[in-house]
Amino acid sequence: APTWPASTDELEDILFLTSGYRASGFATLVTPCNKEFETGRITSAAWLRTAFHDMATGNAFTRVGGLDGSLQFEFTNGESDGKAFPTSLAMWGSFLSSKTSLSDVIAAAVYTSTRSCGGLPVPIRGGHVDATGSGQLGVPQPQNTAQTFEQQFTRMGFNKTAMIQLVACGHTLGSAHAPESPQIVQAGTLPLDTTPSTFDSKIATEYVSGTTKNPLVVGISVNSQRNSDRKVFGSDNNATIGTLQDTQTFSRVCQSLFQQMIELVPAGVTLSDVIAPYDVKPYDIQLTLLDGGEKLKFTGDIRIRTTLRKNVAQVQLVYKDRTGAAVSTPIGTTVSGTASGFDDTFLFFGFSTEIPSGTSISSFDVVVTVAGGTSQTFNNNGNSFKVDDTLFYQAPQSCVVPNNGIRVAAARRISAQSTPSLRVVEKKPKASPNPVPSLAISNIALNEAQGGSNDYVISTATYVLASPGTPAMFGVYAGALVDVSKSTDSLPTTCKPFNASPSPTEPSSPAFAYQGCYYDAAVPRALPSEFLVNDNMTIERCSAFCTKYQLFGLEYGRECYCGDKLDSTSTIQAISDCNMPCSGNQTETCGAASRLSLYKNLKYVPPSSTSPTSTPTGTPSTSSTPTPTSTPSLQGYDYVGCLSDAVENRTLHDKFETKSDNSYTACAAFCSGYEFFGVEYAAECYCGISLAYTDPKPLSDCSMPCTGDPKSYCGAGNRLTVFKNKTPIRAPTNPPIEGYKYKGCYTDSVNKRTLSEHIYFDAAMTVDKCAAQCTSYKYFGTEYGGECYCGNMLSADTATAAESDCQFLCGGDKQQLCGAGDRLSLYEKSS
Numbered sequence: 001a002p003t004w005p006a007s008t009d010e011l012e013d014i015l016f017l018t019s020g021y022r023a024s025g026f027a028t029l030v031t032p033c034n035k036e037f038e039t040g041r042i043t044s045a046a047w048l049r050t051a052f053h054d055m056a057t058g059n060a061f062t063r064v065g066g067l068d069g070s071l072q073f074e075f076t077n078g079e080s081d082g083k084a085f086p087t088s089l090a091m092w093g094s095f096l097s098s099k100t101s102l103s104d105v106i107a108a109a110v111y112t113s114t115r116s117c118g119g120l121p122v123p124i125r126g127g128h129v130d131a132t133g134s135g136q137l138g139v140p141q142p143q144n145t146a147q148t149f150e151q152q153f154t155r156m157g158f159n160k161t162a163m164i165q166l167v168a169c170g171h172t173l174g175s176a177h178a179p180e181s182p183q184i185v186q187a188g189t190l191p192l193d194t195t196p197s198t199f200d201s202k203i204a205t206e207y208v209s210g211t212t213k214n215p216l217v218v219g220i221s222v223n224s225q226r227n228s229d230r231k232v233f234g235s236d237n238n239a240t241i242g243t244l245q246d247t248q249t250f251s252r253v254c255q256s257l258f259q260q261m262i263e264l265v266p267a268g269v270t271l272s273d274v275i276a277p278y279d280v281k282p283y284d285i286q287l288t289l290l291d292g293g294e295k296l297k298f299t300g301d302i303r304i305r306t307t308l309r310k311n312v313a314q315v316q317l318v319y320k321d322r323t324g325a326a327v328s329t330p331i332g333t334t335v336s337g338t339a340s341g342f343d344d345t346f347l348f349f350g351f352s353t354e355i356p357s358g359t360s361i362s363s364f365d366v367v368v369t370v371a372g373g374t375s376q377t378f379n380n381n382g383n384s385f386k387v388d389d390t391l392f393y394q395a396p397q398s399c400v401v402p403n404n405g406i407r408v409a410a411a412r413r414i415s416a417q418s419t420p421s422l423r424v425v426e427k428k429p430k431a432s433p434n435p436v437p438s439l440a441i442s443n444i445a446l447n448e449a450q451g452g453s454n455d456y457v458i459s460t461a462t463y464v465l466a467s468p469g470t471p472a473m474f475g476v477y478a479g480a481l482v483d484v485s486k487s488t489d490s491l492p493t494t495c496k497p498f499n500a501s502p503s504p505t506e507p508s509s510p511a512f513a514y515q516g517c518y519y520d521a522a523v524p525r526a527l528p529s530e531f532l533v534n535d536n537m538t539i540e541r542c543s544a545f546c547t548k549y550q551l552f553g554l555e556y557g558r559e560c561y562c563g564d565k566l567d568s569t570s571t572i573q574a575i576s577d578c579n580m581p582c583s584g585n586q587t588e589t590c591g592a593a594s595r596l597s598l599y600k601n602l603k604y605v606p607p608s609s610t611s612p613t614s615t616p617t618g619t620p621s622t623s624s625t626p627t628p629t630s631t632p633s634l635q636g637y638d639y640v641g642c643l644s645d646a647v648e649n650r651t652l653h654d655k656f657e658t659k660s661d662n663s664y665t666a667c668a669a670f671c672s673g674y675e676f677f678g679v680e681y682a683a684e685c686y687c688g689i690s691l692a693y694t695d696p697k698p699l700s701d702c703s704m705p706c707t708g709d710p711k712s713y714c715g716a717g718n719r720l721t722v723f724k725n726k727t728p729i730r731a732p733t734n735p736p737i738e739g740y741k742y743k744g745c746y747t748d749s750v751n752k753r754t755l756s757e758h759i760y761f762d763a764a765m766t767v768d769k770c771a772a773q774c775t776s777y778k779y780f781g782t783e784y785g786g787e788c789y790c791g792n793m794l795s796a797d798t799a800t801a802a803e804s805d806c807q808f809l810c811g812g813d814k815q816q817l818c819g820a821g822d823r824l825s826l827y828e829k830s831s
């Protein structure tokens with residue numbers, strides 16, 4: 001397998017990731033083999049013929065032409081008439097990218113069409129280079145003489161035997177059509193053998209037996225001397241065609257000649273090694289600097305080839321920090337999807353974790369554990385999988401901006417001296433009738449210093465897309481490392497400011513972590529301490545039931561088991577063994593018969609420190625799930641209810657803290673200035689200006705004693721005890737500034753600033769601070785939470801925008817509004 005990353009990584013997906021999660025969509029176009037793009041026109045046959053015509057003008061001796069995509073400039077020259085050519089080229093054009101040339105896609109098309117129809121896999125190399133104009137003439141025409149055919153194929157590098165073989169291989173698929181071949185087919189469509197959508201030897205057997213109806217052998221083509229297959233097959237007195245009757249021989253011969261066909265390339269082109277599917281392939285490996293700058297979010301997907309490894313039980317990442325020192329805790333993953341190719345199956349494992357930005361990550365290895373517990377480490381052919389932490393894309397600060405622009409942010413490590421740029425690759429249509437787009441590459445310098453942290457500085461660049469509506473690819477790079485794998489389709493409409501303090505919305509850790517699918521013998525139980533059987537079982541419910549234990553597991557759809565230690569008879573099993581949906585949530589997995597979906601309770605605290613010393617009021621103390629009955633209360637606050645909450649979708653999402661001394665009073669103090677506060681899972685305290693949603697649950701659900709006040713209840717797993725401040729809290733505003741009046745929300749752009757005379761950045765921006773910076777100017781405005789602009793005149797390009805556009809809270813005062821991405825909260829001196 002190749003060393004990752006390789007220039008052929010995208011081509012590898014086109015070839016091998018044919019269906020399922022992250023499928024490239026290429027094979028779908030020719031699957032099943034008889035799929036037609038129009039009645040009577042089989043797409044796989046059209047692809048194979050188009051690939052041959054692209055190569056057929058090449059010269060193996062002078063090394064001019066060959067498989068080079070020149071057909072896109074040639075299919076109107078009379079040698080390639082018919083719909084097959086522009087249709088195939090247009091389909092392939094959508095897979096063209098800065099990594100994969102059109103001729104690489106053509107090579108892939110030979111593999112995919114052959115394989116989809118039952119032929120053997122043609123070995124594919126990448127690195128084909130596209131011609132920029134038309135090549136020579138020379139595609140074999142049916143009216144040519146046998147001698148001309150021989151000369152033409154010799155020029156392409158095929159001797160007489162290979163010519164006969166290659167023509168037979170091509171003509172096992174597809175038909176001749178009256179519109180383009182009126183002297184071959186009178187009307188409609190005639191197949192070249194009786195099985196035009198099967199890659200078999202019928203083209204040869206039917207010819208040899210004399211039963212053939214191939215219109216290139218018999219029929220009206222004979223009179224016009226366009227019976228080219230007769231001329232070709234008969235050129236050695238039918239010796240070669242006779243040897244092709246055996247299906248296996250036929251397939252093997254075609255496999256090797258198709259490879260030769262797509263490897264005829266112009267001088268100067270060096271093809272890669274034959275592309276084999278990776279055993280382990282990373283996707284979308286991404287670092288993101290989180291608000292506050294102390295942590296990096298590290299996310300991605302790992303694809304495991306399971307073709308010969310069906311019993312994968314667990315996948316983990318063991319990694320090294322920035323200095324190259326091994327980090328002891330591995331990164332866990334969960335299944336994100338399954339996929340397959342013609343000859344392979346794959347499982348994808350996703351991960352999302354947080355790493356201190358001071359120590360960071362430099363590389364990782366992938367440890368795959370199989371059923372029973374044996375594990376194997378994949379280290380990328382001894383190189384480990386490298387993670388570049390010196391420059392990376394910052395998704396939260398990137399977005400689309402008005403008038404077809406994109407604003408892209410990157411984080412650059414301050415100590416690594418490099419000049420970062422944004423690269424945008426756009427597809428532009430070529431002049432008609434060429435259906436293949438051209439690629440326009442733009443490089444834009446990223447402007448430094450838009451905030452950041454001690455280790456990183458955030459830079460942004462804005463770019464106006466040339467063809468709005470057509471998604472473009474982009475990426476950030478410094479020096480040679482160019483990554484253009486992001487699509488402008490993925491950009492949101494608002495950029496978030498980079499906050500100097502950690503974002504309050506994400507609790508530092510989730511409540512539980514998946515450990516794998518484990519065997520449960522029943523006698524003895526894998527997790528023996530407590531159990532619950534319920535027709536509404538979910539992972540969350542089981543976790544809430546097992547809070548007093550270090551481990552919990554779900555089995556047979558509706559069973560939940562708790563324990564501190566796994567019984568020694570319980571060993572890890574293939575991840576696919578746990579396949580029963582949970583009775584309470586069909587999208588979650590709850591083990592199977594004798595199979596436990598095992599979780600670690602990440603919020604486990606030894607019992608002595610959590611269990612209240614005195615029994616909370618109104619609680620029966622014997623039950624394992626206490627049932628609070630009296631309504632919680634706090635002076636100055638209204639009790640809202642016991643509301644449901646979710647890690648991905650917080651009910652209260654403006655501020656968060658875990659408190660070892662959590663109580664209603666302590667959380668209310670922490671949330672001063674916010675309309676609502678809520679307590680959850682004993683120790684968690686959440687604040688919000690508003691409730692994101694309201695999903696009331698029975699009072700008895702909020703059953704965990706508060707860490708700092710065991711007599712009161714502080715929610716439970718995904719249950720929030722919510723209070724509302726009796727004194728209304730004001731909403732953020734454009735505050736009045738003495739000597740100025742607020743003029744409104746105005747558009748701005750990086751290329752042409754609305755106010756350009758003085759610029760000032762401060763992560764802790766307030767409107768007052770900006771006003772103080774701009775005292776000698778007529779106008780000032782705040783933008784993007786932390787930017788301040790001054791000037792005596794407004795750019796002619798600016799226009800008023802909706803007030804609802806300018807909704808970023810100022811970094812230094814959450815009660816004030818400070819513009820938004822490319823939106824200025826504008827003030828004018830009152831004369």
Ligand code: HEM
Nearest residue numbers: 045048049052140141142166167170174175176177181228
């Ligand atoms: C002496 C060389 C060749 C001649 C004169 C020739 C000629 C033709 C003609 C006249 C057709 C019918 C086109 C139509 O009416 O749509 C055809 C179809 C086809 N040819 Fe060839 N061919 C040659 C070699 C090859 C080779 C080497 C391949 C592939 C390796 C190939 C692949 C195909 C395929 C797949 C079709 C069916 C297309 C469809 O169904 O749309 N041909 N060929």
